[in-house]
Amino acid sequence: MNLHALRLFHTVATSGSVTRASELLNISQPAITAQIKKFEKELQLLLLKPLGRGVALTDAGEELALLAKRLFAVEQQIEQFAHNYRSGTTGSIRLAATYLPAHFLIPTWIAKFKQQYEQVEMMINTTNSSGALNQLLNVEVDIAIYGGIAETYPDTILTEELFQDELWFVVAPNHKYANQQVSLSEMMKEPFVMREEGSSTRERLLSLCRTYHSAVPAISLQFNGLHEAITAVIAGYGANFVSSLVVREYVNRGELSRVYVEGIQLKNTIAICTRKNEPLSASTNNLIQMIRQNPYNKPFL
Template identity: 65%
Template sequence: MNLHALRLFHTIAATGNVTRAAEQLNISQPAITVQIKKLEKELRLQLLQPMGRGITLTAAGKDIASMAARLFAVEQQIEQFCEQYEQGTTGQITLAATYLPSHFLLPGWLSRFKRQYEDVELTIHTTNSADALHMLTHVQVDLAIYGGVPERVNEWIDMEELFRDELWFVVAPDHPFADRHISLAEMMQQSFVMREQGSSTRERLLSLCRTYNLPAPRITLQFNGLHEAIEAVIAGYGANFVSSVIVRERVKRGELCRVYVDDVQLYNTIAVCTRSQEPLSAAARHFIELVREHPF
């Protein structure tokens, strides 16, 4: 179907007059008439009929005009959607986040973002560090918010550091090491409550032992979530090696205590990861800009 001719007919139906339609479209009246005749021939329907000095729509013309109005209304909606998508005010963002940013940082980021970009749909996958990077490299998510420092980063991933926080050893208040300064060798003799394999913090602890040529810690209790691991330590079992962002308030309230390990000061990196050489949608760029401006 000749959509240009249909648009001319739509304008005639909307204005009720060929002359006014010609003026509105800046096309000569004879040119419009020729196009309408071709459209009628193509559709095998008469769309217009004489009425006095003017024209009117036939019964078929009225039905076609109604459908054309809906068609061009949808066209306008598509154009508006594309403009909004380009501006980042609509669209979708799918992201993977490791447990630390997902539980302690994303709620604030997402709330601030949605207040500004209400029509952008967000889907969040909370997972461990290894799986977050796997999802990113396999194009299952648009970006990943990563807490920790991976030993190896895929060459296809760009990692932008947002900020750093300290990694702390923590125990229950009645633990013999609570608020004490001890050696790393002494600390590694304790039972640890940690996250599952694939957790970046767990890998940092193991790497620390390798660096100082110490036996790997005894991880005698393992959870798939941060909250459960912390609660077990608060309940009085074992020690945990964890980002200060997670436990700082609990330490202030006296629910947990730090253990100060001499000559060991490690930091946790919070980063946003994207695929190298791949452009982001405008909505995803807006989200990253917001996180840069309000990292915590």
């Protein structure tokens, strides 16, 4: 079927005359008339009939005009979809995040992003550091937001550091080391409440012990969630080694206290990870750009 001729017919049907269609399309009236006559022969249907000095739709023309209206409405929807997808106002983003950014950064980022890009679907997986990178490597997600050690990633991963926060030792306010300065060896004699194996802060603590040839602490309680681990320490058991983003408010309210370990000042890297040499969708690029502009809430750092 000649879609160009159908478009000419559609314009005549919606505008009401060949003359008006000629003006809208900037095509001569004889050319339009000739194209529609060829189209009628192709379909073996009479679509237009004379009416005074103009034309009117036949019964078949009325029916075809409705179908053409639907067809070209869908065409407009496709064009709008393509425009929106190119600009990032529609689409989907699959994101993996470690616990720290997932609970303390991403909710604010996503709220700001959705205010501007409401039609973009967001799928967020919260996992530990190794899980986030594995999902990215296995093409299960588009980007990973990583909070952990500044390390060497696989060659296929591109990493962009957003900022760094401090790692703190914390205990309950009535603990003997609360607000005290102690040695690393003394600190490591305390029982620790930590997250599961694969957690970046847990691995960082063990790495710290290896670096300073210190005994490894007893991890007496282990939780899959950081909130549960923090709650146990607040309740008075053990110590935790954790990002300041997580516990700063607890410390400010007096529910937790810091322990200052001699010679230890460690930072935690918050980074965006993507796959190298792989183009990102416009919606994903829009999210990354928004995160760059609003990486953290300044009062908390």
